[in-house]
Amino acid sequence: MIPVIDGHNDIAWARRERHGYQAAGIDASLPDLHTDLPRLAAGGVGGQFWSVWVDPVLTGAEQVTATLEQIDFVHRLVEAHPDRLRFARTANDVRAAIGDGRIASLIGVEGGAQLDGSLAVLRQYARLGARYLTLTWSRTTEWADSATDEARHGGLTDFGREVVREMNRIGVIVDLAHVAPSTMRDALQVSERPVMVSHSCARALCDHPRNVPDDVLRDIGAGGGVVMVAFVPSFLSPARNAWVRGGEHGEAPPVGIADVADHIEHIRSVAGVHAVGIGADYDGTDAMPTGLEDVSRYQDLLDELRRRGWSEPELVALANENVLRVLQASDADHLAFLDGSAPPPSAAALAPAVDTATRDDRRRSSGPRVLVVVNAKGSRPRRLGTWLEEKGIAVDVAVGEDGLPPDLDGYAGLVMLGGGLMPDDDARAPWLERERSLAREAIAADLPTLGICLGGQILAHVAGGEVRASYGPKERGSTVISTSEAGRRDPVIGGFGDAAPMIENHQDMITALPPAAVLLASSDAVANQAFRLGDRVYGLQFHPEVSAEDLLRWKEPTSPSPDDRPVAELVEEARRVDEHNTRASRALVTGFADEVRSFAELSAATRASAARPGAR
Numbered sequence: 001m002i003p004v005i006d007g008h009n010d011i012a013w014a015r016r017e018r019h020g021y022q023a024a025g026i027d028a029s030l031p032d033l034h035t036d037l038p039r040l041a042a043g044g045v046g047g048q049f050w051s052v053w054v055d056p057v058l059t060g061a062e063q064v065t066a067t068l069e070q071i072d073f074v075h076r077l078v079e080a081h082p083d084r085l086r087f088a089r090t091a092n093d094v095r096a097a098i099g100d101g102r103i104a105s106l107i108g109v110e111g112g113a114q115l116d117g118s119l120a121v122l123r124q125y126a127r128l129g130a131r132y133l134t135l136t137w138s139r140t141t142e143w144a145d146s147a148t149d150e151a152r153h154g155g156l157t158d159f160g161r162e163v164v165r166e167m168n169r170i171g172v173i174v175d176l177a178h179v180a181p182s183t184m185r186d187a188l189q190v191s192e193r194p195v196m197v198s199h200s201c202a203r204a205l206c207d208h209p210r211n212v213p214d215d216v217l218r219d220i221g222a223g224g225g226v227v228m229v230a231f232v233p234s235f236l237s238p239a240r241n242a243w244v245r246g247g248e249h250g251e252a253p254p255v256g257i258a259d260v261a262d263h264i265e266h267i268r269s270v271a272g273v274h275a276v277g278i279g280a281d282y283d284g285t286d287a288m289p290t291g292l293e294d295v296s297r298y299q300d301l302l303d304e305l306r307r308r309g310w311s312e313p314e315l316v317a318l319a320n321e322n323v324l325r326v327l328q329a330s331d332a333d334h335l336a337f338l339d340g341s342a343p344p345p346s347a348a349a350l351a352p353a354v355d356t357a358t359r360d361d362r363r364r365s366s367g368p369r370v371l372v373v374v375n376a377k378g379s380r381p382r383r384l385g386t387w388l389e390e391k392g393i394a395v396d397v398a399v400g401e402d403g404l405p406p407d408l409d410g411y412a413g414l415v416m417l418g419g420g421l422m423p424d425d426d427a428r429a430p431w432l433e434r435e436r437s438l439a440r441e442a443i444a445a446d447l448p449t450l451g452i453c454l455g456g457q458i459l460a461h462v463a464g465g466e467v468r469a470s471y472g473p474k475e476r477g478s479t480v481i482s483t484s485e486a487g488r489r490d491p492v493i494g495g496f497g498d499a500a501p502m503i504e505n506h507q508d509m510i511t512a513l514p515p516a517a518v519l520l521a522s523s524d525a526v527a528n529q530a531f532r533l534g535d536r537v538y539g540l541q542f543h544p545e546v547s548a549e550d551l552l553r554w555k556e557p558t559s560p561s562p563d564d565r566p567v568a569e570l571v572e573e574a575r576r577v578d579e580h581n582t583r584a585s586r587a588l589v590t591g592f593a594d595e596v597r598s599f600a601e602l603s604a605a606t607r608a609s610a611a612r613p614g615a616r
Contacts, residue, residue, distance in 0.1 A: 002312075003046025003098050004298045005320040007228035007279030008108065008177070008199035010051050011035045012070045012077075014283040021069070023076035027084065034282035034294040037084050040103055042296035046320060047094045047104035049132065049198065050074045051284065053111060056139055059382050060116055067114045071107060071128050078105050089129055090335070091328035098320075106327075108175065108198060111137035112144055112163065118353035119166050119345070126337065131327065132173040132196060135160070135183060139547075145180040147209040150582055155182035156190070159348075164190040166349045169342060171334025173326060176200075176212070176220075177279070184216045193333070194224040194326045199279035201235040202266045208235050214270050221271025224329065226322045228279030229263050231292050236263060248572050257291040261304045264318065273314050277323045286568070368412040368600040369394040373404060373435055375419025375454055383582075384415065384545050384589055391593035400431040408441050412600035413448040413592070416455025418543065422469075423454065423461045423509070436462050446534040448595040456510070456531075456539030463514035463533055472508035473525040477570035478577050479504045481529050481542055487520035492538055492595065493530055495587025496521065501577035502542040502584075510541065536595050544585035548574035 014033055015021055030036040040048070052070035054063050078085045086097040088104035097104035107130045115121045115133075122133065135156075136146040143160035145151040156164070164187050167174055174195040176184045187195060197220065203211040212220075212227055220227055234241045239253035267276045282288070282295050291300055302315050310318075336342040370393050372381050377399055381388075385395045393413070398404050400419070408414060416439065421429050423436075439462050442449040451459040461467045478501045487493040508526040513519060514533065521530035523542075531539050548571065574581075 001044040001299060002302055002315055002319045004044055004278060004302075005047035005049075005094065005104070005323050006045060006282075006295075006298075007049050007196065007277060007323060008051050008110075008230070008284065009035060009048050009280070009282050009295075010053060010110075010284030011282075012050055012073045013053050013055075015073060016069070021073055023073060023080040026077070027081060034288065036295075037081060037103075039294050039296035041084075043294075043298040045103055045295060045298065046098040047088065047106065049106045049108040049279075050077070051108050051110045051198075052114075052130070053137065053284075054114055056113065056137065057382065059113075059380060059385070062380075063111075063114045064116050064121055067109060067125065068128075071125070071130070074105060074107055075129075087129065089131060090331040091324045092331070094324060094327070106131050108132040108134070110134045110175075110198075111178070112141045112160075113137065113139070115163070116353060117142060117159075119163065119349045119351075120353075122163070122166060122172065123170060123337075126170045126172050126334065130172060131330075131334070132175040132198060133163075133167060134175040134177050134198065135163070135179050135187065137178050140180075145183050147178055147180045150579070150586075151180055151182065155180065155186035161186065161190045162346065162348045166345060167191075168193050168330070169333060169345060169349075170337040171330040171332070173330055176216075178210065180209075181213050181216060184212070185219070188216070188219050188223060191223075194226070194329045195220060196225055196277075196323065196326050197227040197279075199228060199230040199232075199281045199284075201229055201232075201263045202270075204270075205263055205266055206234075206236055206238050206241055208241050210235055212267075217267055217271040217275070221275035224274075224326070226275055226277045226326045227267050227271060228277035228323065229260060229267065231260055231280040231282070231288050232285050233259075233287050233289055236260060236289065244572055245576060247576065248569060252287070255289045257289060257301055257304045260289060260292065260301055261308065264305065265308065273317055274322055274325070276318055278319065368392070368596045369396060369410060370413035370415060370448075370596055371405065371408065371411045371438075372397045372415040372417065373438065373455070374399045374417050375421055375429065375432075375435075376417075377401075379417050379419055379545075381415070381417065382545055383547065383585065387586055387589040388593055388596075391590060391597070393593050393596055400429060400435065404431055404434045404438065406434075408438060408445070408447060411447070412603065413450075413596035414438060414442045415450045416452065416458060417545075418453025418455065421454055423457045423467050432458075443533055443537050446536050448592060448599050449537040450592055451537075451539045452543055452545070453541060456541050459533065459537065459539040460510045460514060460517070460528070460531070463516065465510060465514040465517065466512035468509050468511055472511070475504040475507070475523065475525050477504065477565065478502075478573045478581075479523050479525075479542065481521050481523050483521045483530075484519050486518050486532075487530065490520055490532065490591075492588055492591035493520045493532075495591055496584050500584035501581050502544070503546045503548060503574045503577075503581055504542055508541065510539075536599065538592070544588050547582060548578040 027037045054066040086102040094104040138148045140146045140149040143157040177198045201211045203213045233255040234244045236259040482499045510528040517531040
């Protein structure tokens with residue numbers, strides 16, 4: 001049996017979601033997962049990069065906290081099973097563990113957002129054992145374009161290049177899974193060490209954005225890197241990819257071991273036999289190819305390649321030696337970093353990502369500030385906050401249960417988010433009286449305001465509209481929001497054009513708009529999707545924060561209604577409209593940012609006029 005070193009397994013997050021982060025117990029059968037110790041042994045797994053991934057619903061420092069929890073799980077996992085697992089940093093550690101009959105356990109960080117913009121965080125992850133960093137996950141970061149999101153940088157920014165240089169310096173391998181081809185090419189130009197692709201396939205065989213183009217395959221091979229083939233069916237088969245994009249209607253096109261072998265052979269033919277490995281992505285996706293249903297089946301894949309004429313040395317290279325060579329190429333850098341003998345970091349690598357003095361100066365000198373009221377700690381601003389800051393708007397977040405400001409002095413805008421509450425749910429949320437007061441103040445001042453979900457319902461409530469005492473029509477999944485004539489002319493909602501898809505998970509609450517409200521948008525099930533009070537106060541029942549990736553956290557309803565559809569179907573439907581959804585949502589936030597800036601400029605001009613001699 002040839003030992004396999006797999007580049008990517010997501011059991012850490014799966015155990016968080018399904019088993020309360022328990023590290024003990026994987027020495028028994030776990031039928032709800034792809035991975036457990038008996039099946040790892042049956043598959044001949046000699047080494048595993050355990051992925052530490054964080055759901056993008058968490059942002060900023062939350063990403064760092066959750067990554068540390070993931071790393072903690074991997075260490076606890078190894079400690080709980082010392083007779084079966086051994087923690088490993090270097091290629092020599094891996095070989096020693098395999099020689100002792102244990103599975104070498106390594107760590108890979110799956111997403112550059114998990115640095116929160118700080119190379120000090122990268123260094124701490126490395127000290128804790130992380131040996132690769134995936135430059136992005138499925139979303140573009142502030143410094144690198146993702147393969148499955150809007151490209152904003154044309155590859156890597158200057159800071160992104162600095163990230164790659166610092167990774168080289170401390171021996172953290174550059175992982176090009178998930179990144180856009182432009183990011184791949186930029187990273188290959190900057191990196192002085194071999195790179196890896198921890199879990200992707202060949203773009204020439206299946207035109208999925210997560211796969212690697214042939215020119216990049218050639219460059220990776222020429223640079224001594226390794227591309228580790230994933231077992232994700234939609235990465236492997238054009239028919240399966242089309243079926244997924246089409247909404248998964250009817251029977252799924254079959255995908256099997258032969259499809260994986262085809263991708264392995266293509267990468268071998270383009271990049272070289274030294275440049276191909278295995279990174280299955282077990283427990284990171286639901287479906288797996290027939291014959292590769294779980295971690296016990298790696299040797300069946302090797303048998304398929306034997307039938308195709310692969311020699312034993314070539315199979316060993318695929319299974320373990322290629323990735324060990326790439327790991328070893330950065331081992332000396334990593335060990336030097338750990339013992340303090342590495343070259344010093346650049347000044348850019350030491351720049352603080354968080355500087356209190358700088359932040360205070362920025363807020364005093366930059367101008368427009370928006371207060372974001374959060375009614376559930378899991379509903380902090382994500383896309384909305386990022387897009388506002390990109391437009392030069394400072395965002396202050398106030399969590400309702402932690403206390404809200406007494407008034408809106410100093411703010412040029414207000415955003416009120418949802419939170420699974422009723423607009424008058426004071427028993428559970430006593431801060432709602434303060435939020436209603438802020439809403440009244442905003443309406444009276446015609447302050448630029450976005451009330452989203454619960455926030456929109458509060459605006460309708462305090463302005464004299466009618467809000468249900470119980471939930472109305474339900475919308476879950478992709479919903480077409482159609483604009484009214486007034487909506488198409490509106491500076492905020494007008495970015496939707498005639499209509500735009502929003503990704504929904506709520507039930508209607510507003511039965512009648514306030515008398516002074518202007519209806520801006522509706523959907524089939526919800527008449528009052530968007531409205532305006534005055535010139536600048538907006539209530540929305542849809543949520544521009546939500547993208548298709550957020551749906552991965554959705555669970556099946558505990559009490560489903562006859563119209564409820566499976567979550568997998570909703571996810572794929574959302575993926576089909578995700579690009580349109582993102583464009584429309586960004587346009588809405590951009591329009592709101594323009595309103596905030598205009599209001600701030602008008603207020604400043606009014607104050608200046610009042611301060612002139614003779615002003616009354």
